[in-house]
Amino acid sequence: MKKFAFVFTSMPHGNASGREGLDALLATSALTEDISVFFLSDGVCQLLANQNPTEILARDYISTFKILPLYDIDNIYICSDSLKERGICEESRWIVDASVINSTQIRDKLSKCDIMLKF
Numbered sequence: 001m002k003k004f005a006f007v008f009t010s011m012p013h014g015n016a017s018g019r020e021g022l023d024a025l026l027a028t029s030a031l032t033e034d035i036s037v038f039f040l041s042d043g044v045c046q047l048l049a050n051q052n053p054t055e056i057l058a059r060d061y062i063s064t065f066k067i068l069p070l071y072d073i074d075n076i077y078i079c080s081d082s083l084k085e086r087g088i089c090e091e092s093r094w095i096v097d098a099s100v101i102n103s104t105q106i107r108d109k110l111s112k113c114d115i116m117l118k119f
Contacts, residue, residue: 004028004035005113008043012062013053018046019061021119026064029071036075036113037068038106039098043119044082049093065095077101077109 006025010017029035039046046062053060068076076098083090083100090100101109110116 001032001034002114003112004032005038005110005116006035007038007040007110007116007118008046009041009118011042012046012051013056013058017119018043019059021117022061022064024117024119025068025073026071029073033072035073036077036109037073038077038079038110040079040082040103040106042082042086044078044086044088047078047094047096047098048088049095062095068096077106079103079106 006021006028008018008021012018025035025037047065051060051062053062068074076096078094078098078100079102080090080100081103083092
């Protein structure tokens, strides 16, 4: 069975990329259980808790990340180097449990995936 990697690299509310990626991730979970999810670059902001997108008239899709464990998606990774570059603490509150790993570890995990989708 193919190993899928979903890579989120964009801010959550500036465009539809994050929402579309989440929709694709949930749809793919119906086809396979071998899925890893990575949050790199500006994508690390996708999982920050206590966001209030209604204030900028945006849809709150971020809370949907909470259901990933219900879809048996447990391999969720946040890039520690990206957090450091953005001044975000590794101990911040995240919307879902995720492992904070460095970019070398992320490259290693990505190299083991057959299909990579970037959002």
